Every structure is written in C-alpha cells, then in structure tokens.
Amino acid sequence: MYKRSNHYSSSVVKEGKRGSGTVYMFEKAKQNRMFQDVVDQIQDAILEGRMGQGDKLPPERELKETFQVSRGTLREALRVLEQKGLIEIRLGVGGGAFVREVATGPVTEGLGLLLRRHRVSASDLAEFRKDLEGGIAALAARKAREEDIALLREFLRDMAQALEDPFDWEAVISADNRVHLALGEMAGNAVYRTIQATIHANIHPYFDRYVPRDKETLEGNYKDLCLVVEAVAAGDASLADQAMQAHLARYDGYIESADAADMQSQGRETSIGFTDIKGEDHAADKPGPGHPPGRSPGRPVAKPRQFTSDPGRTPHPEPDGSPSEPSGR
CATH class of the missing domain: 1.10.10.10 (Winged helix-like DNA-binding domain superfamily/Winged helix DNA-binding domain)
Known part of the structure; x- marks a missing residue:
C-alpha cells in the first residue's frame, strides 16, 4: 500500500x-x-x-x-x-x-582492459602502486593477526626457495605477488583489495617487460619484502608503508633502465642505417671502369640504393635476441 x-x-x-x-x-x-x-x-x-x-x-x-x-x-x-x-x-x-547486487565488476573489467591493452604507462602504474600498496601495508600492520604473519612468512620462504639453484624467475615473481595479495586481504578494505587484485591479475606483461631476470635483482626484491613483513609483524604502520614504498620504488629504476636501453638501441640502429647509406654513396663516387683516371662518375650515374621495403625509411637490422638484454617489465 x-x-x-x-x-x-x-x-x-x-x-x-x-x-x-x-x-x-x-x-x-x-x-x-x-x-x-x-x-x-x-x-x-x-x-x-x-x-x-x-x-x-x-x-x-x-x-x-x-x-x-x-x-x-x-x-x-x-x-x-x-x-x-x-x-x-x-x-x-x-x-x-x-x-541487482552492486558489484565491482564493471570497474575492475575496465581497469583490467586498460592494463592488458597497455593503455597505462609503466611509470603511471608504478606511481599508483606506491600509494595504493603503501596504504595497504599500513592497514595490514594495524590489523594482521598471528596466523596472518605466519602466512606472509611462508610466502617469503617460497620466494627464498625459488632464489636458490636452480633459480626460477617465474616462481619468485609468483611468491612476490602472493605476499602483496595477502597484505591486501589483511588490510580489510574492499576497495583497496579489489583494485589491487585487478592490477596483479593483469600486471605480468609489465613484469616481463621491465623486471630483469637475474638472480641478484630479485634478491633485492626479496629483502625489501622481508622488511615489509617484519614491519607488519611489529604493528608499525608507518614503517610498513615506508618499506613498501621503497620496495615499489625499485620499479622506477627498472623502468628507467629499460627505457634508456631502448633509446640507446634505437640510436645505434639509426646510426648503422646512416653509416650504411653513406658508405654506399661514397663507393658510388669512386671512379669505375670506363671512366678517365682522376674523374669521379658523380652522383648522377651512381647506382641507386635498392630498398626491400618502404624506400622512404632507413632499414633497421634484425634484433640479435641477446639474452643479456634484460627482458624486464
């Protein structure tokens, strides 16, 4: 009525x-x-x-x-x-x-698509994660129970094991993610947890692109997370936040190193292209059969360069695929 x-x-x-x-x-x-x-x-x-x-x-x-x-x-x-x-x-x-039940699906699906399509720059993602996960670590320090701390330490043991011979990059990254997601659960904030879970479900291509695959680098990540877990265990929210932000600041270095390597590689390829063209043109200027000694045939009679693709572009050599280049995130 x-x-x-x-x-x-x-x-x-x-x-x-x-x-x-x-x-x-x-x-x-x-x-x-x-x-x-x-x-x-x-x-x-x-x-x-x-x-x-x-x-x-x-x-x-x-x-x-x-x-x-x-x-x-x-x-x-x-x-x-x-x-x-x-x-x-x-x-x-x-x-x-x-x-209907008010769900987070539409929000997380949109964020997931942005990440999977690489519409979020690595630097923007790293900056956002520092604030997000620093806050999560601080909340976890206030709320974590003894069994929560035990679980975090178990994940750290998994990470340490993966760092031993034979070194397993994928297993180290997986254990690293489990520590982060466990902290998200312990924080008890549904908004933080939902956004964090969406990021970690779609972040692996960034790891592939920017995180070096050497053991020494990931040992640094492991030591960072040990400090985070100890701060959480001590109930020190401020220290947990600082330790997590310092851990994620490492990714700034990874991104800068990978981008610098890319720029250097592109510059080297461009230099090779111009050197190749210059060398060929110079050879074309040298006297050939049928020309009087001391006389150059000049550019008008030089054989034009044959391009296999777009003649308006300088060809680049094939990448050498050297494993010493960091695959990175």
Whole structure:
C-alpha cells in the first residue's frame, strides 16, 4: 500500500518486505531535468540502502504516475540504470525491474582492459602502486593477526626457495605477488583489495617487460619484502608503508633502465642505417671502369640504393635476441 511521506511533500513510499521493513521513496521528477532526475532518485534509493538486492520496483504504470513522466522517458531511465548494473529487467510472468547486487565488476573489467591493452604507462602504474600498496601495508600492520604473519612468512620462504639453484624467475615473481595479495586481504578494505587484485591479475606483461631476470635483482626484491613483513609483524604502520614504498620504488629504476636501453638501441640502429647509406654513396663516387683516371662518375650515374621495403625509411637490422638484454617489465 502506498502512502504520503512526511519527508517529501509529494513523495510515494512503499513499505519493503525485507528485514526490518526498509522503505524507499520517489517523488515527482523535476520538470527541467526529468529523465536525469528519475535516474538519480532510483539510483540514490539503491545506493543508500533504501532498496536492496532482489527488491522489485513498482510497475511501470505506477512509476509513470509517481514521477509524472512519459513511458518513453521512464523506459530510457530504466535502461540507463540497467547499463550501470543497478537493476535488471526481467521479462514474462513475474517480470519487471529488480535491484541487482552492486558489484565491482564493471570497474575492475575496465581497469583490467586498460592494463592488458597497455593503455597505462609503466611509470603511471608504478606511481599508483606506491600509494595504493603503501596504504595497504599500513592497514595490514594495524590489523594482521598471528596466523596472518605466519602466512606472509611462508610466502617469503617460497620466494627464498625459488632464489636458490636452480633459480626460477617465474616462481619468485609468483611468491612476490602472493605476499602483496595477502597484505591486501589483511588490510580489510574492499576497495583497496579489489583494485589491487585487478592490477596483479593483469600486471605480468609489465613484469616481463621491465623486471630483469637475474638472480641478484630479485634478491633485492626479496629483502625489501622481508622488511615489509617484519614491519607488519611489529604493528608499525608507518614503517610498513615506508618499506613498501621503497620496495615499489625499485620499479622506477627498472623502468628507467629499460627505457634508456631502448633509446640507446634505437640510436645505434639509426646510426648503422646512416653509416650504411653513406658508405654506399661514397663507393658510388669512386671512379669505375670506363671512366678517365682522376674523374669521379658523380652522383648522377651512381647506382641507386635498392630498398626491400618502404624506400622512404632507413632499414633497421634484425634484433640479435641477446639474452643479456634484460627482458624486464
């Protein structure tokens, strides 16, 4: 049964059947922004908890009367709410508009796509992770229990084992990730945990690109995480934050080294290309058979350079694939 609300002068309130009788309420849409106002009212009712998962919105006819909007405006508003993941439209007998669980899926999927398509630069990602995971480590230091510390130390043992002969780069990186994700669980913050998990699920290509594959480098990572875990075990939030930020600052160095190596390699390839062209042109200027001694045939009669691809571009030598180049993140 619907009744007037004392909260809004022209609201409609429906008694809910969930829990302790949660209510939700709507009012006539504002004339200058009717469509958006319908969206906002229903969205606010869901996000503020006045409507919960599984609740059914009133029938279309009653919503039209309540909001005083056309059927087209109402349906467009419901379509937008469905796209936002706030409601689902069910057809057939017993159908209608139902409130969905507010999920993080759309956010994490978007972030995951950005990472997988390399739309986030390595430096931006490293900068973001320092703030995010530093905060996570600080929260973990405040909340971690004895069994949590034991789990972190177990992951550190796995990491140390992977650093022994035979050295296993993949296993070291995997154990490193487990330490980070375990800290995210211990922090107890759903927003931090969700974003962190999404990053770690999609970060491996960055590791491949920038993290060197030598044992000495990853021993430094291991020592960093030992300091983080000890700070968490001591309950020192400030020290845990600092230790984690110092650990992630290593990636700044990895990125700078890899980028510098790329620039140097590109410069060397360009230099080789120009040297090759210059040498060939110089040879073309030398006297050949049929020319008087001391006389150069000159450029007009020099044989033109034959390009195998675009003649407007300097060809580059094939990469040598040397394993001494860091594959990096």
